[in-house]
Amino acid sequence: MSGPVLPGPAAAGARPGRPPPVPGYPCGVSSPTSDALLGPADVRELAAALGVRPTKQRGQNFVIDANTVRRIVRTAEVRPDDVVVEVGPGLGSLTLALLEAADRVTAVEIDDVLAGALPATVAARMPERAGRFALVHSDAMQVRELPGPAPTALVANLPYNVAVPVLLHMLETFPSIERTLVMVQAEVADRLAAGPGSRVYGVPSVKANWYAEVRRAGSIGRNVFWPAPNVDSGLVSLVRRSEPLRTTASRREVFAVVDAAFAQRRKTLRAALAGWAGSAAAAEAALVGAGVSPQARGESLTVEEFARIAERRIAEHEE
Numbered sequence: 001m002s003g004p005v006l007p008g009p010a011a012a013g014a015r016p017g018r019p020p021p022v023p024g025y026p027c028g029v030s031s032p033t034s035d036a037l038l039g040p041a042d043v044r045e046l047a048a049a050l051g052v053r054p055t056k057q058r059g060q061n062f063v064i065d066a067n068t069v070r071r072i073v074r075t076a077e078v079r080p081d082d083v084v085v086e087v088g089p090g091l092g093s094l095t096l097a098l099l100e101a102a103d104r105v106t107a108v109e110i111d112d113v114l115a116g117a118l119p120a121t122v123a124a125r126m127p128e129r130a131g132r133f134a135l136v137h138s139d140a141m142q143v144r145e146l147p148g149p150a151p152t153a154l155v156a157n158l159p160y161n162v163a164v165p166v167l168l169h170m171l172e173t174f175p176s177i178e179r180t181l182v183m184v185q186a187e188v189a190d191r192l193a194a195g196p197g198s199r200v201y202g203v204p205s206v207k208a209n210w211y212a213e214v215r216r217a218g219s220i221g222r223n224v225f226w227p228a229p230n231v232d233s234g235l236v237s238l239v240r241r242s243e244p245l246r247t248t249a250s251r252r253e254v255f256a257v258v259d260a261a262f263a264q265r266r267k268t269l270r271a272a273l274a275g276w277a278g279s280a281a282a283a284e285a286a287l288v289g290a291g292v293s294p295q296a297r298g299e300s301l302t303v304e305e306f307a308r309i310a311e312r313r314i315a316e317h318e319e
């Protein structure tokens with residue numbers, strides 16, 4: 001796939017050393033520390049050259065701050081032997097910083113114009129690393145395989161409206177991903193990293209915990225994006241479980257209990273799981289068999305307890 005060749009630093013001819021602060025950009029937004037990374041003016045120029053008008057529908061908020069992308073790469077602990085997959089590279093702000101640190105980067109972008117332009121941006125700004133970059137032009141939810149070696153890390157500033165499904169899809173589809181660092185809406189970051197008993201513990205928390213140990217890894221303000229979103233952002237780190245969670249139930253079976261429990265989160269599990277189990281009595285039997293109080297609510301259960309409930313229901317069906 002090819003797009004317009006975009007001016008790199010040499011072609012632009014305006015970058016002897018560090019560029020000056022950019023008028024009109026909020027304070028706290030830094031200039032790039034390396035010529036290859038994108039600063040506010042570069043993002044603005046690239047977007048104008050491509051006729052890009054960021055859309056909310058695709059969660060298009062581009063990072064304009066080189067320090068922020070460096071911080072993401074540092075927090076992700078990207079290693080020189082990492083094969084990184086990035087979802088939603090946009091104009092390439094994070095992609096270029098990842099290419100500086102990793103062995104390879106594969107980026108998955110849905111947008112025709114952005115996907116078409118990114119290989120040329122990489123070739124122009126980081127020619128020596130361009131052979132280590134691959135672009136997949138696709139909806140990340142449809143991706144089942146990636147070119148090149150299996151990915152070891154996922155690092156992304158995710159489109160906010162589909163962040164959780166995309167994250168779970170990538171973790172499920174690519175078991176080789178050991179470490180993940182994603183930037184998402186702050187509220188979603190809180191939810192992903194929440195533990196049982198927390199007010200914000202819910203479906204994303206339990207499902208993410210099926211795959212990984214999850215923690216909040218920092219906050220990001222609005223002024224490092226163009227356009228600035230209406231919400232703050234948060235970083236979430238996920239380290240895959242060294243052993244998959246021990247259960248005879250499948251992921252689908254466990255996730256079905258989780259979905260049912262939180263669909264009516266204020267109800268007791270006996271009531272909330274009645275539809276899933278076939279009746280309140282069958283739900284109670286599965287709960288008691290799993291050592292969980294039928295009066296408990298989903299928000300107090302660990303992923304292991306959800307797995308035990310799924311196992312009991314399957315065992316009762318088989319009896």
Ligand SMILES: C[S@@+](CC[C@H](N)C(=O)[O-])C[C@H]1O[C@@H](n2cnc3c(N)ncnc32)[C@H](O)[C@@H]1O
Binds near residue numbers: 089090111114156
């Ligand atoms: C928040 S922006 C991040 C852009 C860039 N990584 C950055 O930090 O500046 C999200 C990006 O994801 C892309 N995107 C949205 N939905 C997608 C999907 N389903 N699959 C792949 N990319 C998607 C958007 O076009 C956009 O480029």
